[in-house]
Amino acid sequence: MEITVFLARACNILTCSRRRTLAVKRLTDSKEILQRWAEHFNNLLNQSCHVDENAIDEFPQWQLQEELSILPSLDETKKALKHMANGKVPGPDSIPAEMYKFGGQRLVRGLVHFFTSIWEKEFVPKEFKDANIVYMYKRKGKPCKL
Numbered sequence: 001m002e003i004t005v006f007l008a009r010a011c012n013i014l015t016c017s018r019r020r021t022l023a024v025k026r027l028t029d030s031k032e033i034l035q036r037w038a039e040h041f042n043n044l045l046n047q048s049c050h051v052d053e054n055a056i057d058e059f060p061q062w063q064l065q066e067e068l069s070i071l072p073s074l075d076e077t078k079k080a081l082k083h084m085a086n087g088k089v090p091g092p093d094s095i096p097a098e099m100y101k102f103g104g105q106r107l108v109r110g111l112v113h114f115f116t117s118i119w120e121k122e123f124v125p126k127e128f129k130d131a132n133i134v135y136m137y138k139r140k141g142k143p144c145k146l
Contacts, residue, residue, distance in 0.1 A: 041133065072115040077108055092132055 027033045084097040
C-alpha cells in the first residue's frame with residue numbers, strides 16, 4: 001500500500017474522531033515520514049479513555065480459575081519454548097527463538113526463576129511491553145524508503 005493512501009486513510013480516521021479536517025500531503029522526506037508515523041501511533045495508542053464504573057459492574061462475572069494462579073512450572077516453560085517458531089525475526093532483545101529452545105536445562109531453569117519473580121512481584125518489565133513496529137513491503141505498490 002502506498003504511503004499516501006495509508007496517510008489519507010489515517011487522516012480520514014483522525015478527521016472523524018477529532019471532527020476537524022486534516023490536509024493530505026505526500027511525504028517524501030524520510031524524517032517527515034517517520035514523524036508522521038510517530039504522530040499516527042501516538043494518536044492511535046494514547047487516546048484518553050472514559051469508563052463508566054457502573055457499566056463494569058453490569059458485566060457477568062466468571063468464576064475464578066484457580067489453575068491460572070499457579071506459578072509457572074519447568075514443564076510449562078519447556079512446552080512453551082518447544083512451541084516457539086524457528087526462523088523468525090527476533091524481538092527487541094535480538095535473541096532468536098532457537099537460542100531459547102536449545103539453550104539447555106540451565107537456561108530453562110533461569111527463565112522459570114525469572115517468570116516466577118515477575119509473577120510474585122506482579123510487575124512486568126517495561127521492555128516486555130515495548131514493540132517495534134516495522135513497515136514491510138509486500139510487493140504491492142511502490143516500496144517506501146525510510
